Structures are given as structure tokens and as C-alpha cells.
Amino acid sequence: MIPNILSIAGSDPSGGAGIQADIKAISANGGYAMAAITGLTVQNTRGVTRVSLTAPDLVRDQIAAIRADIHIDAVKIGMLGDAAIIKAVAEALTGVTAPIVLDPVMVAKGGDRLLEAAAMAALRDRLLPMAAVITPNLPEAADLLGQPEARDRAEMQAQAAALLSLGPKTVLLKGGHLSGGESPDLLLQAGDSAWLEGTRIASGNTHGTGCTLSSALATLIASGFDVEEAARRAKTYVTGAIAGANQLRVGTGHGPTHHFHALWHAPD
Numbered sequence: 375m376i377p378n379i380l381s382i383a384g385s386d387p388s389g390g391a392g393i394q395a396d397i398k399a400i401s402a403n404g405g406y407a408m409a410a411i412t413g414l415t416v417q418n419t420r421g422v423t424r425v426s427l428t429a430p431d432l433v434r435d436q437i438a439a440i441r442a443d444i445h446i447d448a449v450k451i452g453m454l455g456d457a458a459i460i461k462a463v464a465e466a467l468t469g470v471t472a473p474i475v476l477d478p479v480m481v482a483k484g485g486d487r488l489l490e491a492a493a494m495a496a497l498r499d500r501l502l503p504m505a506a507v508i509t510p511n512l513p514e515a516a517d518l519l520g521q522p523e524a525r526d527r528a529e530m531q532a533q534a535a536a537l538l539s540l541g542p543k544t545v546l547l548k549g550g551h552l553s554g555g556e557s558p559d560l561l562l563q564a565g566d567s568a569w570l571e572g573t574r575i576a577s578g579n580t581h582g583t584g585c586t587l588s589s590a591l592a593t594l595i596a597s598g599f600d601v602e603e604a605a606r607r608a609k610t611y612v613t614g615a616i617a618g619a620n621q622l623r624v625g626t627g628h629g630p631t632h633h634f635h636a637l638w639h640a641p642d
């Protein structure tokens with residue numbers, strides 16, 4: 375059976391991140407994608423110039439409409455924007471038994487802030503305890519904890535443990551911001567940890583990698599893989615999407631990954 379995956383996130387009109395990336399990643403990994411839109415952005419590969427958030431009651435009603443009619447096998451949460459939307463999403467998901475993968479989107483690849491600083495407490499208090507997995511990168515983890523950004527594996531281990539204490543069942547702390555040629559991610563669950571190793575790919579086509587990874591992860595968990603195996607497969611998928619992005623010709627800034635790298639092939 376094809377799993378139904380609900381993405382709750384903002385729209386990226388350039389197609390590389392947000393809802394658009396989520397739909398592609400869910401589809402490429404074998405899921406049926408659904409979407410509740412939390413906001414519209416004006417952006418391209420060079421940056422975000424405007425954000426218009428969806429009214430919280432409309433976000434809540436989108437989710438309610440899906441719950442009233444369609445079985446949900448997993449939920450992915452991305453850009454939320456402010457505390458009112460965070461609270462609306464938490465209320466709308468009350469009673470949902472499907473695993474929730476939370477990607478705490480705070481800043482776009484170009485540096486534009488996508489979550490109000492004042493909303494951080496609501497994210498920590500309302501949504502982190504509901505999550506089966508959270509997938510912060512190092513700057514996001516530092517923001518959530520009010521600490522300096524981790525600089526090495528030991529600091530990643532300490533921050534992942536601190537995040538786990540906030541309530542999620544699993545933390546997937548992404549190490550792509552570390553210096554050096556490696557890009558290790560740390561998967562931490564109660565009493566168990568695993569490093570997901572990876573070699574850094576020299577590429578400017580990394581727009582939407584966080585959205586893509588979390589959506590793939592939600593789909594793979596809903597497909598029956600345990601969290602560690604799903605995380606490893608999601609990382610492999612994103613690595614391939616980055617490596618295959620040179621087949622695309624999209625924009626002049628931070629380009630998108632190639633979500634369908636395993637399905638589409640460049641003509642000879």
C-alpha cells in the first residue's frame with residue numbers, strides 16, 4: 375500500500391524547497407503527497423524577498439479537512455513562521471498517531487529568517503514533544519538550545535542529547551555545517567546513537583536539502599523502515615539528489631537538488 379504523507383510547510387515558487395520539494399521527495403520515495411500550506415514566499419535561488427503567512431485558522435482547517443477524509447501515515451512539518459501557526463498545527467495534530475517528522479525551519483539557505491525568534495518557545499514546548507523525529511541542522515540546533523553552534527562531533531553529541539531531553543523520540547542532527555570534507559549526521563534515540571557518515575559533495579545545488587531529507591525520512595518511516603534504516607536511506611537519497619543536480623539548469627544562486635535523479639536520465 376502506498377503511504378499517505380502530509381507535509382505542513384510553506385511554498386517556494388522556485389520549486390527547490392518547501393512544499394514543492396516535499397511533494398517531489400515524497401513522490402520519489404514512493405509516497406502519496408498531501409500538503410497544508412503555512413505561508414507563501416517570494417523567492418528564487420538567490421533569496422527570499424517576502425513572506426506572507428497563512429491565517430492560523432486556515433492552516434488548522436486544511437489539516438482538519440485531510441484528517442476528516444484521508445488516512446495519514448506520516449506527517450512532515452517544515453516552515454511554520456510564527457507562534458500562532460505553531461499552536462494551530464499542534465492543536466490540529468492532537469490525537470494523530472502517525473509519526474511526525476519535524477524539520478525546524480528557521481533560516482533559508484540564503485540567510486533569510488523564516489521563523490520569528492519569539493516563536494522559538496512555542497516550537498520547543500508545543501511541537502518538539504509531539505515529534506517522532508526532529509531533523510535540525512547545526513545552526514537550528516544552536517537556536518533551539520540558545521547555545522553556540524556545534525563545531526565537532528563531541529559538541530554535536532552533547533547538543534543532540536540536550537534536544538532529546540526536550541521531548542522528541544529521536545534526534546537526527548545534521549552535520550553538514552561542520553568544516554572539512556566529511557558531512558556526518560548523528561541519530562540519537564534513548565539509549566542508542568549512530569553516526570550516518572557521508573563525504574561532502576562540492577556543489578552549489580543544495581537549496582532545500584533539509585526539506586528534502588525530512589520528507590524522504592517521513593515517507594520511508596511510513597513505508598515500514600525503522601528510524602535508523604529510514605534515516606540512512608534518506609541520507610543516501612539526498613546525497614544522490616545533490617550529486618545529480620548538475621543535470622538541472624535552475625537559477626543563478628543556490629540551486630535545487632535533483633529530486634528525481636534515480637528516475638530521470640539526461641538524454642545522450
